Amino acid sequence: MNTRSGWRILFFRLLGILAIAVVLPLVIQAVRIVWFSGRTAYTLQPFTQNTLAARIRILFIGDSTAVGTGAASNQQSVAGWTGKYWPHIYINNWGENGLRLVDLVDRFQPVLIMPYRAVIIQIGGNDILRFSDLAEMEKNLTIVIERAQRIGERVVILHSGNVGLAPVFIWPFDWILTQRTRAVRDLYMRTAKETGAVYIDLFTERDNDPFFRKDDVPDFYGPDYLHPSGLGYHWWYTRFRQTLDKAYVHFD
Known part of the structure; x- marks a missing residue:
């Protein structure tokens, strides 16, 4: 075997190994x-709550997390927990599975009939997963x-916690x-500051994320592990409530 043939064989073997290293994780992940x-x-x-004669009305809009x-x-959603702890308020909810920000722009065309004490926007997780353009997101x-x-x-706006820590990945x-x-968290925090919205920060690092504790995965995650x-x-909801208290947003 000459030197050129040997290098050629080695090259194709390495190329095959590289292809497997790239393709195999993609297949396993899919x-x-x-x-x-x-x-x-x-x-x-x-979740909705049609409390009769409620003086306080709030609206949830967004994706599957809404x-x-x-x-x-x-009743175990953020809206549901809100209704449990504030049973006297009226809660409307326009949440829909699978929405991205661009979809919410198309669907959310509000007309003022009666004002809401607060509008809670839960959106952004699908934009993280689908790698929506950050400039368009902003x-x-x-x-x-x-x-x-x-x-x-x-x-009030919130999107998700640290998506990369979800056990499905x-x-x-x-x-x-x-x-x-x-990157999306930075975008949301900046936009909230510029517009006067309240941002609920759900992001935590791996070492501090209660969702990531291996023994607690069945407790903190749904069946899809996402x-x-x-x-x-x-x-x-606890982070939501704490942040609202600091921002003097109350539903009493």
Whole structure:
């Protein structure tokens, strides 16, 4: 065997190894997503609370996290926990599975009939997962916030925690999605400051994330290992409530 032939064989072997190293994680990740998503029923309806003669009205809009997908009941969503702790308020909910910011811009065309004490926007997780353009996200988020401000005294926004820590994701996708979540978090925080909205920061690092404790995965995550469970949403609600208190947003 001459030197040139030997190098050629080595090159193609290394190329094959590289191809396997790239393709195999993609295949495994795709199988995990399909497998775990099949364990979740996307049939929950958004939580609403039609309290008679309520003086305080709030509106939830957004994606599957506004619906409460992953929880056993819509009463365990952020909206549901809000209704439990504030049973005297009226809650409207326009949550819908699968929405991105661009979709919410199309759907959210509010007309002021009766003002809301607050409009809570839960959107952004799908934009993280689908790698929506950040500049377009910023533009669309600003549009949604400005529309919400027409009908609500205060506007509150939240998207997700550290998506890369969801157990459904393997390396390197977990790392990539953590970086992606950081970028979207920075965008939301900046936009909230510029528009006067209240941002609920759900991001935590791996070492401090209660969702990432291996023994607690069945408790904090839904069956798809991506969406929160009822307990996970309650943790979100706790951060939600703490931030609202600091921002002097009250529903009493």
